[in-house]
Amino acid sequence: MTSNNGPFLSVKDLVVEYTAEGQVIHAVNGISFELERGRTFGLVGETGAGKTSTAKAILRILPDPPAKIRGGKIYLDGEDLLKISEKEMRRIRGRKVSMIFQDPMTALNPIMKVGEQIAEVIKLHNDITWREANERAVKMLELVGIPGDRCGEYPHQFSGGMKQRVIIAMALACSPELLLADEPTTALDVTIQAQVLEMIAKLKKDFNTSMIMISHNLGVVAEVCDDLAVIYAGEIIESGSKEAIFDHPTHPYTVGLFKAVPHLDDETDRLSPISGLPPDPSNLPAGCHFNPRCPLVTEQCRSEKIALREIEPGHFCRCIRVKELEGEYVRVG
Amino acid sequence: MSALVEVKNLKKYFETPRGMLHAVDDVSFSIEKSKTMGVVGESGCGKSTLGRVIIHLLDSTDGSIYFEGEDITRVNSQKLRKLRDNMKIIFQDPFSSLNPRMTVEQTIMEPLTISGRYTRKERQEEAERLMAMVGIDHRLRLSYPHELDGGRRQRVGIGRALALNPKFIVCDEPVSALDVSISAQVLNLLQDLQDKFGLTYMFVTHDLSVVRLISDDICVMYLGQLVETCPSKELFKKPLHPYTQALISAVPSTDIHHKKERILLEGEITSPIHPKPGCRFAKRCIHECKACHEPQQLEEVLPNHLVSCCRVREINSF
Numbered sequence: 001m002t003s004n005n006g007p008f009l010s011v012k013d014l015v016v017e018y019t020a021e022g023q024v025i026h027a028v029n030g031i032s033f034e035l036e037r038g039r040t041f042g043l044v045g046e047t048g049a050g051k052t053s054t055a056k057a058i059l060r061i062l063p064d065p066p067a068k069i070r071g072g073k074i075y076l077d078g079e080d081l082l083k084i085s086e087k088e089m090r091r092i093r094g095r096k097v098s099m100i101f102q103d104p105m106t107a108l109n110p111i112m113k114v115g116e117q118i119a120e121v122i123k124l125h126n127d128i129t130w131r132e133a134n135e136r137a138v139k140m141l142e143l144v145g146i147p148g149d150r151c152g153e154y155p156h157q158f159s160g161g162m163k164q165r166v167i168i169a170m171a172l173a174c175s176p177e178l179l180l181a182d183e184p185t186t187a188l189d190v191t192i193q194a195q196v197l198e199m200i201a202k203l204k205k206d207f208n209t210s211m212i213m214i215s216h217n218l219g220v221v222a223e224v225c226d227d228l229a230v231i232y233a234g235e236i237i238e239s240g241s242k243e244a245i246f247d248h249p250t251h252p253y254t255v256g257l258f259k260a261v262p263h264l265d266d267e268t269d270r271l272s273p274i275s276g277l278p279p280d281p282s283n284l285p286a287g288c289h290f291n292p293r294c295p296l297v298t299e300q301c302r303s304e305k306i307a308l309r310e311i312e313p314g315h316f317c318r319c320i321r322v323k324e325l326e327g328e329y330v331r332v333g
Numbered sequence: 334m335s336a337l338v339e340v341k342n343l344k345k346y347f348e349t350p351r352g353m354l355h356a357v358d359d360v361s362f363s364i365e366k367s368k369t370m371g372v373v374g375e376s377g378c379g380k381s382t383l384g385r386v387i388i389h390l391l392d393s394t395d396g397s398i399y400f401e402g403e404d405i406t407r408v409n410s411q412k413l414r415k416l417r418d419n420m421k422i423i424f425q426d427p428f429s430s431l432n433p434r435m436t437v438e439q440t441i442m443e444p445l446t447i448s449g450r451y452t453r454k455e456r457q458e459e460a461e462r463l464m465a466m467v468g469i470d471h472r473l474r475l476s477y478p479h480e481l482d483g484g485r486r487q488r489v490g491i492g493r494a495l496a497l498n499p500k501f502i503v504c505d506e507p508v509s510a511l512d513v514s515i516s517a518q519v520l521n522l523l524q525d526l527q528d529k530f531g532l533t534y535m536f537v538t539h540d541l542s543v544v545r546l547i548s549d550d551i552c553v554m555y556l557g558q559l560v561e562t563c564p565s566k567e568l569f570k571k572p573l574h575p576y577t578q579a580l581i582s583a584v585p586s587t588d589i590h591h592k593k594e595r596i597l598l599e600g601e602i603t604s605p606i607h608p609k610p611g612c613r614f615a616k617r618c619i620h621e622c623k624a625c626h627e628p629q630q631l632e633e634v635l636p637n638h639l640v641s642c643c644r645v646r647e648i649n650s651f
Contacts, residue, residue: 046512159602160376189375189539191598194583198597216513219585246589260517262542264569264584269546270524273517277482 006078007034008210009058009178014072016053016234019065023282027053029234030072037177040204040211042221042228042242044257046278050234051214052102055180058212059099060089076178095125098171099180103187104163108155114166115141115151121173140169144199161192168196172203179204179211185220197224218261222246230254233279233289236308240315250317252294288318296321336363336399337533338387338501343396345379345386352607356382358557359396361631364501364550369527369534371548371565373541373580377602379557380537381425384503387535388420389413400501418448421494425506427486431478437464437489438474444496459496467492467522484515491522495530504536508543520547541584545569553577556605556613559631563638573640573649576614612642620644 016028028050035041043051056062057069060081074081076097081089098121101107109117118137123130138148144165146158155163164184171179184200185193201224204211215221221228222242229239230251238251249255256274276293279285285292291301300320308318345357356379364370372380385391387398389408397406405416424430431440441460445451451459464474467488478486487507494502504523508516524547526532538544544551544565551568553561553576561574572578579596586593598617605613611626612618618625624643631641642648 046514189602190541190583191375191579193585194595194597197585198595217585218587222587222589223585242589246587257513258587260514261587262520262546263587264542264545264581265586265588271517271520271546273521274514275518277484277515278512 008037009035010075012073015070016057017070018067025281027234035210037210038208039226042225043214044221045231049231052182094121095174097178098176100171100184102183107167110155113152118170118173125174140173144169161188175207179209182214237318244315251319252296253290337366339363339399341397344394345382346394354606355557355608360559367531368549369536371544371551372537373544374554378554380554381505384505384537418497419500421499422503423490423494423507426510427483433478436475441492463492483511487519501533506538561640573645574642575618575620620648
């Protein structure tokens with residue numbers, strides 16, 4: 001494989017659109033970010049912000065139609081994933097890049113034994129016999145804390161937490177260099193979530209895997225990510241190190257998000273919700289997409305396209321009022 | 334203080350092909366008027382079943398339910414109808430709990446129609462008032478559920494529950510299907526309505542930070558049993574049952590500078606079918622001993638703080 005001095009993964013100006021009933025839905029509108037080896041990058045945002053579309057674009061598994069990658073570049077190890085053939089892409093999927101899907105209930109094939117489902121990936125990417133693939137599948141199951149003798153069982157015989165672990169075993173079966181985790185614990189109970197996060201962290205360390213963690217849960221992001229980006233209406237509105245964002249959330253949306261979720265360790269009796277609703281992605285507001293909900297909106301926000309600017313080293317924010325905002329908000333965390 | 338709702342030794346068993354499932358097993362607690370009782374636990378712990386049994390959406394197997402001091406465990410259908418004016422539920426999934434063929438106005442009016450006490454005009458006026466109260470724009474009154482987003486649908490569900498001015502509402506995970514910014518709006522709405530009308534809530538959820546925010550008292554359930562109950566503030570400061578301790582420690586924290594000490598549980602919730610006597614958490618508990626496999630008593634360990642664990646004093650060293 002090619003190696004170069006650039007970042008391990010670099011996404012540049014990615015644009016994804018869906019076409020439905022003659023309407024164009026702008027799911028991802030020019031997202032750019034970079035990820036170094038062994039690091040974890042968080043994508044935070046609400047439903048429909050474009051998090052999952054971004055991850056699926058990297059793997060090129062967006063359903064086409066209705067989805068289309070309209071622009072941008074995705075470099076993995078210096079190779080442009082949007083330029084290579086489908087055949088080459090298939091070699092990368094599951095081996096170099098793999099994904100943990102959100103819903104453990106639907107991501108597994110219900111009429112295939114779990115061991116076989118894991119062995120399938122291993123067999124596909126390695127020049128080995130089925131027997132060897134099955135043996136490795138059993139090892140993978142044990143690695144994620146499921147007794148190997150359950151490899152002959154079907155998904156319905158497992159609980160939600162165990163199914164999610166099977167999916168993780170499958171995603172890690174070929175020791176991928178990049179793991180895309182799409183809300184891997186959202187469907188799980190908290191005690192199981194804690195187990196799964198702990199396991200992902202350990203496996204990530206053992207294999208030095210890079211990871212993109214997609215989540216709407218700020219607590220999960222705080223625990224696993226090194227850097228993160230907050231996405232709103234298909235755009236990154238704030239990005240930086242975890243410390244930068246949690247200690248100095250700056251964009252009014254990020255600040256609003258922090259105030260809108262209850263925290264276990266503070267004593268407030270009332271939340272401050274963000275007013276209004278997320279925008280309709282087929283009809284995004286002009287200017288800053290957040291302007292109709294923003295408490296600090298000005299005329300300029302409604303008309304001008306706002307650029308992502310560096311407000312302190314490595315900390316970017318897409319807001320023109322950022323200078324005035326300094327000191328206006330209480331720190332969170 | 335007077336309890337609006339009280340349950341004593343409530344049990345709900347389901348017959349399944351594999352045996353008797355103990356969904357709610359010997360649960361007792363009471364909810365004061367105008368207060369919120371949070372019920373937390375993981376999936377399958379029986380918290381939703383408990384709410385449904387109390388408002389008679391499901392029949393109880395054993396035990397008793399009191400509403401305003403009156404035993405309502407066994408009531409005839411006429412009496413039940415009257416009771417239902419006062420006891421409502423808001424469901425978790427705003428997508429499947431609304432009739433897709435009914436408009437917003439029809440949905441909110443339905444309880445009024447069924448009650449038979451209102452004229453058409455009164456119903457419409459009442460629906461309008463309810464819509465304004467829960468924050469649904471008047472122009473949406475003829476919309477169908479599929480035209481609304483999750484937050485608005487949940488508001489319709491709340492509007493429907495508020496028709497007939499109930500005293501008690503079971504909120505069954507009302508915000509867990511909603512996005513964070515929308516869920517905050519709905520939680521605030523529920524708090525406002527409680528302040529305004531003195532409503533009593535039973536708030537069922539798996540989300541500990543939501544329950545801390547909204548509840549006055551909390552019940553923690555594990556596999557059909559009540560393991561700990563106390564005022565909300567106390568629970569998060571001083572959890573006493575080993576399961577509660579593990580549960581609270583498992584919630585990911587947004588405090589990035591202080592790493593939380595975490596009690597990682599082994600294994601998963603076991604089956605509630607034919608459970609063995611004794612503490613059902615024992616199998617996953619780090620403090621398990623022989624006595625744990627004897628039946629446990631819910632005991633007032635501190636004032637207003639009840640725990641069902643034979644080693645509670647020893648574990649918490651007092």
